[in-house]
Amino acid sequence: xxxxxxxxxxxxxxxxxxxxxxxxxxxxxxxxxxxxxxxxxxxxxxxxxxxxxxxxxxxxxxxxxxxxxxxxxxxxxxxxxxxxxxxxxxxxxxxxxxxxxxxxxxxxxxxxxxxxxxxxxxxxxxxxxxxxxxxxxxxxxxxxxxxxxxxxxxxxxxxxxxxxxxxxxxxxxxxxxxxxxxxx
Numbered sequence: 189x190x191x192x193x194x195x196x197x198x199x200x201x202x203x204x205x206x207x208x209x210x211x212x213x214x215x216x217x218x219x220x221x222x223x224x225x226x227x228x229x230x231x232x233x234x235x236x237x238x239x240x241x242x243x244x245x246x247x248x249x250x251x252x253x254x255x256x257x258x259x260x261x262x263x264x265x266x267x268x269x270x271x272x273x274x275x276x277x278x279x280x281x282x283x284x285x286x287x288x289x290x291x292x293x294x295x296x297x298x299x300x301x302x303x304x305x306x307x308x309x310x311x312x313x314x315x316x317x318x319x320x321x322x323x324x325x326x327x328x329x330x331x332x333x334x335x336x337x338x339x340x341x342x343x344x345x346x347x348x349x350x351x352x353x354x355x356x357x358x359x360x361x362x363x364x365x366x367x368x369x370x371x372x
Contacts, residue, residue, distance in 0.1 A: 241357075244357065244358075245357045248357055248358060248359075248360060249348065249351065249357075251360045252359075252360050252361065253290045253294065253348070254286075254287050254290055255360050255361045256361065257286040257287060257289055257290045258282070258283045258284070258285070258286025258287035258288075258289075258290065259282075259283060259286065260283055260286075260287050261360060261361070263279060263280075263283050294346065294347055294348050294349075295343055295345065295346055295347075296343070296344040296345035296346075297341050297342065297343055297344065298341070298342050298344050299339040299340065299341060299342070300319050300320070300339060300340030300341065300342050301336055301339045301340060302339070303336055303339070304336075304339075305336050305337060305338060305339060306335060306336065307335070307336050308333055308334070308335060308336070309333070309334060309335075309336045310331040310332065310333050311330070311331060311332040311333075311334065312330055312331055312332075313330035313331070313332075315332075319340060319342070320340070322334075323337060
């Protein structure tokens, strides 16, 4: 399964939407040779991987990058109620910088609608509901004109660094233990 599909599935699960995997036709030797049920057989002596394992690995690897570069999980797991707005703002600036670099270095993301939010947009009768969520009732005839609430995002390309060495696909970020000359 391509990482882009895993990433899409990851966000669908996070937003509560159902996930279904539809394999694309692949053309290189490195791609899928055989697809049956819940198993993918990868060529060039790669191990057989279940779709669930591939999805989990891709989703966790995205978290690895976001944690490593921006400490996003640390921030989201922290109870920030005790901190001042200035302290939270300073933390967010650093998290934004790191997680944005992950996005810019590994993904090509484009807006589904280029217009600014609040502008009028037209939707054809055969619009793709995976790309456009309709809020409210559609008019009787197309094209449907409405106000853009969110421009939407589409992943055009994903290029993640290759994992090397022994990898535990469940570890998002290792625990760190410091020692001061062996004295605690």
